[in-house]
Amino acid sequence: MDVIIIGAGAVGMKTASRLRRRNPEAEITVVESGKWISLSRCGLPYFLEGKVSSIDDLRKTPYGAVRDENFFSKLKKVKVLTETKALEIDRKRKTLKVSKNGGEDEINYDYLVIATGARAVRPKIPGIDSERVVGLYSPEDAKKILRFIEEGAKRAVVIGGGFIGLEACEALKMLGLEVTLIEALDRVAPTMLDPEMSRLVSAYLKEKGVKVLTSTKVEKIVENGALKVYAGKEVEADFAVAVTGIKPNSEIAVKAGLEVGKTGGIVVNERLQTNDEFIYAGGDCVETVNLLTGEKTVAPFGDVANKHGRVIADNILGGNTRFRGVIGTAIIKVFDFSVGATGLTEERARNFFRVSSVLFSGFDRTHYYPGVGIVRIKLVFEEETKRILGAQVVGNGIVDKRIDVIATAIIGKMTLEDLEQLDLAYAPPYSPAIDPVITTAYVAKNKLEGLFNAIKAEEVKQMLQKGEDFLILDIRTEAEAKNMRINLPNVINIPLTELRNRVKELPRDRLIVVVCPLGLRAYEASRILISEGFNKVRVLEGGFPFLLTL
Amino acid sequence: MDVIIIGAGAVGMKTASRLRRRNPEAEITVVESGKWISLSRCGLPYFLEGKVSSIDDLRKTPYGAVRDENFFSKLKKVKVLTETKALEIDRKRKTLKVSKNGGEDEINYDYLVIATGARAVRPKIPGIDSERVVGLYSPEDAKKILRFIEEGAKRAVVIGGGFIGLEACEALKMLGLEVTLIEALDRVAPTMLDPEMSRLVSAYLKEKGVKVLTSTKVEKIVENGALKVYAGKEVEADFAVAVTGIKPNSEIAVKAGLEVGKTGGIVVNERLQTNDEFIYAGGDCVETVNLLTGEKTVAPFGDVANKHGRVIADNILGGNTRFRGVIGTAIIKVFDFSVGATGLTEERARNFFRVSSVLFSGFDRTHYYPGVGIVRIKLVFEEETKRILGAQVVGNGIVDKRIDVIATAIIGKMTLEDLEQLDLAYAPPYSPAIDPVITTAYVAKNKLEGLFNAIKAEEVKQMLQKGEDFLILDIRTEAEAKNMRINLPNVINIPLTELRNRVKELPRDRLIVVVCPLGLRAYEASRILISEGFNKVRVLEGGFPFLLTL
Numbered sequence A, B: 001m002d003v004i005i006i007g008a009g010a011v012g013m014k015t016a017s018r019l020r021r022r023n024p025e026a027e028i029t030v031v032e033s034g035k036w037i038s039l040s041r042c043g044l045p046y047f048l049e050g051k052v053s054s055i056d057d058l059r060k061t062p063y064g065a066v067r068d069e070n071f072f073s074k075l076k077k078v079k080v081l082t083e084t085k086a087l088e089i090d091r092k093r094k095t096l097k098v099s100k101n102g103g104e105d106e107i108n109y110d111y112l113v114i115a116t117g118a119r120a121v122r123p124k125i126p127g128i129d130s131e132r133v134v135g136l137y138s139p140e141d142a143k144k145i146l147r148f149i150e151e152g153a154k155r156a157v158v159i160g161g162g163f164i165g166l167e168a169c170e171a172l173k174m175l176g177l178e179v180t181l182i183e184a185l186d187r188v189a190p191t192m193l194d195p196e197m198s199r200l201v202s203a204y205l206k207e208k209g210v211k212v213l214t215s216t217k218v219e220k221i222v223e224n225g226a227l228k229v230y231a232g233k234e235v236e237a238d239f240a241v242a243v244t245g246i247k248p249n250s251e252i253a254v255k256a257g258l259e260v261g262k263t264g265g266i267v268v269n270e271r272l273q274t275n276d277e278f279i280y281a282g283g284d285c286v287e288t289v290n291l292l293t294g295e296k297t298v299a300p301f302g303d304v305a306n307k308h309g310r311v312i313a314d315n316i317l318g319g320n321t322r323f324r325g326v327i328g329t330a331i332i333k334v335f336d337f338s339v340g341a342t343g344l345t346e347e348r349a350r351n352f353f354r355v356s357s358v359l360f361s362g363f364d365r366t367h368y369y370p371g372v373g374i375v376r377i378k379l380v381f382e383e384e385t386k387r388i389l390g391a392q393v394v395g396n397g398i399v400d401k402r403i404d405v406i407a408t409a410i411i412g413k414m415t416l417e418d419l420e421q422l423d424l425a426y427a428p429p430y431s432p433a434i435d436p437v438i439t440t441a442y443v444a445k446n447k448l449e450g451l452f453n454a455i456k457a458e459e460v461k462q463m464l465q466k467g468e469d470f471l472i473l474d475i476r477t478e479a480e481a482k483n484m485r486i487n488l489p490n491v492i493n494i495p496l497t498e499l500r501n502r503v504k505e506l507p508r509d510r511l512i513v514v515v516c517p518l519g520l521r522a523y524e525a526s527r528i529l530i531s532e533g534f535n536k537v538r539v540l541e542g543g544f545p546f547l548l549t550l
Helices: A010-022 A041-049 A055-059 A069-076 A139-150 A163-174 A195-207 A251-255 A302-316 A400-411 A416-420 A436-448 A457-465 A478-483 A496-505 A520-531 B010-022 B041-049 B055-059 B069-076 B139-150 B163-174 B195-207 B251-255 B302-316 B400-411 B416-420 B436-448 B457-465 B478-483 B496-505 B520-531
Strands: A002-006 A027-031 A078-081 A084-090 A095-100 A103-108 A111-114 A118-120 A155-159 A178-182 A211-213 A220-224 A226-231 A233-237 A239-242 A246-248 A279-281 A286-289 A330-334 A337-343 A355-363 A374-382 A388-395 A470-474 A491-493 A511-515 A537-540 B002-006 B027-031 B078-081 B084-090 B095-100 B103-108 B111-114 B118-120 B155-159 B178-182 B211-213 B220-224 B226-231 B233-237 B239-242 B246-248 B279-281 B286-289 B330-334 B337-343 B355-363 B374-382 B388-395 B470-474 B491-493 B511-515 B537-540
Touching: A002 A010, A002 A103, A010 A027, A010 A069, A010 A078, A010 A111, A010 A302, A010 B520, A027 A084, A041 A055, A041 A139, A041 A163, A055 A139, A069 A078, A069 B496, A084 A251, A111 A302, A139 A239, A155 A163, A155 A226, A155 A233, A163 A178, A163 A195, A163 A239, A163 A330, A178 A226, A178 A233, A195 A211, A195 A330, A195 A337, A195 A374, A195 A388, A226 A239, A279 A302, A337 A400, A355 A436, A374 A400, A374 A436, A388 A400, A400 A416, A400 A436, A400 B400, A416 A436, A496 A520, A496 B069, A511 A520, A520 A537, A520 B010, B002 B010, B002 B103, B010 B027, B010 B069, B010 B078, B010 B111, B010 B302, B027 B084, B041 B055, B041 B139, B041 B163, B055 B139, B069 B078, B084 B251, B111 B302, B139 B239, B155 B163, B155 B226, B155 B233, B163 B178, B163 B195, B163 B239, B163 B330, B178 B226, B178 B233, B195 B211, B195 B330, B195 B337, B195 B374, B195 B388, B226 B239, B279 B302, B337 B400, B355 B436, B374 B400, B374 B436, B388 B400, B400 B416, B400 B436, B416 B436, B496 B520, B511 B520, B520 B537
Parallel strands: A002 A027, A002 A111, A027 A078, A111 A279, A155 A178, A155 A239, A178 A211, A470 A491, A470 A511, A511 A537, B002 B027, B002 B111, B027 B078, B111 B279, B155 B178, B155 B239, B178 B211, B470 B491, B470 B511, B511 B537
Antiparallel strands: A084 A095, A095 A103, A118 A246, A220 A226, A226 A233, A330 A337, A337 A388, A355 A374, A374 A388, B084 B095, B095 B103, B118 B246, B220 B226, B226 B233, B330 B337, B337 B388, B355 B374, B374 B388
16 A cells, blocks of 8 residues: 655654554655654744754654654654655546656555645735744744844844744743734734733733734835834834744645635545545645534644544544544643633634623632642633533633633533533642632623623723723722722722721712622622622622723 | 531531622521631641641631631621530421530521531551641641651651542651651552552652551551551651541431431432431531442542532522532642542442553653653543543643543543544643543553553563563663663563664564553554564553552
């Protein structure tokens, strides 16, 4: 059996390795247009930052062997042809035409795997092709950035506030640069996060010294030794990192008459077979199903690519391994913040379901345990069935665990009630007695039952802008209030523990919005006020950072 | 409405607080025989160790208020009577007889909540009641231990290798003591871990300088200024910490004619109502259902207690909140190791199901990311349906996340196939491209399909003991092999990358057991050997630590 794989990234090499493990006889050839094999591109920001000391570390096995042509040939009997371009598939004759060093060749296949990945797309902006505008998709990109810095660069502009853009901000800032992030949409990480969650990330970036310009389009870039980036205003920089998204490399499939979807990704079934039964495809160049919406989507993630490789190999060998689809789980580290999401944002979910959502902020571990952090969770669920549709978690606490638990709950089609019933691992170093995921479900239930009369920060902001008459009750201790004042009109501070004795200080005819850093105390305070006969009381959902970042 | 709550621990105070939030009018009285209110006993080992600086930190709110009588009275209008003993329930008259300072009193209730918790039980051993034998269940216990140390104690014996025993070992060792752990059963954490997983923990404890004696019964303790603990041999110590388990405080329920189960826990329904509709009970003094086996069990965990409080309050107020049961999830930190479990051990599962299991060892994050650790996972599943029944995870890597994901999968009644399809959060700082949970499912599938011909460490050990003729093929690099020799007979080292070229060095007629630290390379090597026509090849499951700790 002759198998040709186009592309030596995660999908390609996983397919090759798994094929070899299952079948000693197959002739496996990998055709790669570049020179890198099996390189973890997700590690590039960490190489840039210096956390990973060499590019080779990104293509080594855990036991230190560099995954090059020789490694695959010697260990796996897999032939990898680098710097070899796949030109054309002849499906009738089952051959692939390739070119190397100017010469052309044709190779026969029984099965062909298209694992061509994706390529960067840049907006059509005058000057974007300047030598001083780089990506962060390849070792060459990272090395070029490091060279700029060696040569004295001090100021960088990052164009694009998605995953890689945010990781790039961290890396460049850690390298001591002045960093300006420019994002065309109204917020950073726009596909992952709803506006209020995204604002937390922006605010944190600013705290870390990154200038963040959202809703800002780059109009042109002028090179004059350094760069001038025109984006409403003029931003001067020594170089720019443009990471504005990717596009599936599906041209070879189109040319061969294979079905390609509106997403630009090659159409495959759950076995990752194209409409030609002898041709499989996987990774960034295919479209997969979003399990929540049924929509087709391109999921350019390292985990998906690795899973695809396994599925393709099994099916080529007559197995029946499936890849059902994705729910859009993703995570990024930004300095000491973790930013994670799974399922649908509220914004997206509204196109498909009637949804509700809830915000919860709390400690990630028992609050007395050293190193405790904060997690802020937004949970999105279907109004009628209470099925979990998505979550976003942000904070300096343990975020990934909560995302993964909710991601598992989504795959398990669980509801709010199921989350409440989870039996998660509790000990002080790992979690509060009730895990934030479970408490979030509790808060959602309190909200549905009217026990928790929430007001969103957006609404408070609007009322402030309209000059409406209401009171903001800051329920923190005096020490906390002194330490960080809330710069808003009509704020009164009464510590929660004194509230019952001091209710007389509060007006009964005005709306009172109770606020605190996390929302827990504000909720308690609202219950006290209601029990004291106040009937215009609302709780700022999720805590005041949601208001202060507006 | 008059509500009396017996016990001011997590269940009691959660019930009181939630009642108050939902109902401003209820008269809520908490009767507590001791003097502590709402104290996090799970934090005691960390207080002992010095990670938490004062006992008050264990009863403070996150914003620094000490949860004492005054706090509950002022903030929540909840009356807490400390050092007040609940003597007897008169169910007909709906009264509770209490005693305080020698005087007796009777209080009326509409609803009564029994939240009496559990108490330590000690084995009946001569000398166990010595002043120098303490528990680790109360602040007084912890303070007593610290006093011994102040007075010069250098050697401690910990009797009981369960959760608290293991946490005590860490704390005492960190305080600079010589520590000997004595466990009557054949292994540490015996209810949480199967033997092979438990041995990893024992070996690690030994590495950390703790003497571990399993299958060892303490026969008698003699006090002579210091202590002599007779347990097969004689262990000298300055004091002993006896943490050999707990027993529900259900006597008051028995006396009142309430139903109490064989476990010793009070019988309650999903609403946590006893067989008297006006009496609820929760926490360590009740029995709950194990959702996997249907068995009744006492679940003395902080998270369960807090959940129970919420359920009880809701139901007293006419709500319909349920507590379905537990699956036995738990976690302990032991130095830099995390030890977690969820669902059933293989040992226990065999009483109810036909089960299979698989061991997987791997990196917790991308192997090139700084601080990467190892997790070793045992996954237990039902043979026929492939439903996940339990998991144990141990290692210096991120353990809690994997436990919680599998715990969620168990609640969701998921199968191996579902685990494979999980869409978890990947980025290098959080996880390898394929999360260890998913890889464990892959390995299970490989094993079921015969691709991964595993041999358990126990079997290898037996073969070694019988002097059977077989070869151990150590597949590590030369540097690794030099660095740590495997002290077993018939070991040959051929690095994986050289294997294809050196197969001639291996005999075709003898059984070859391939070993490596994690098991991944050994699997790959086995596929190569099989492809080269070797047919007596097996892979040491989970990596050689499972063999070396035997």
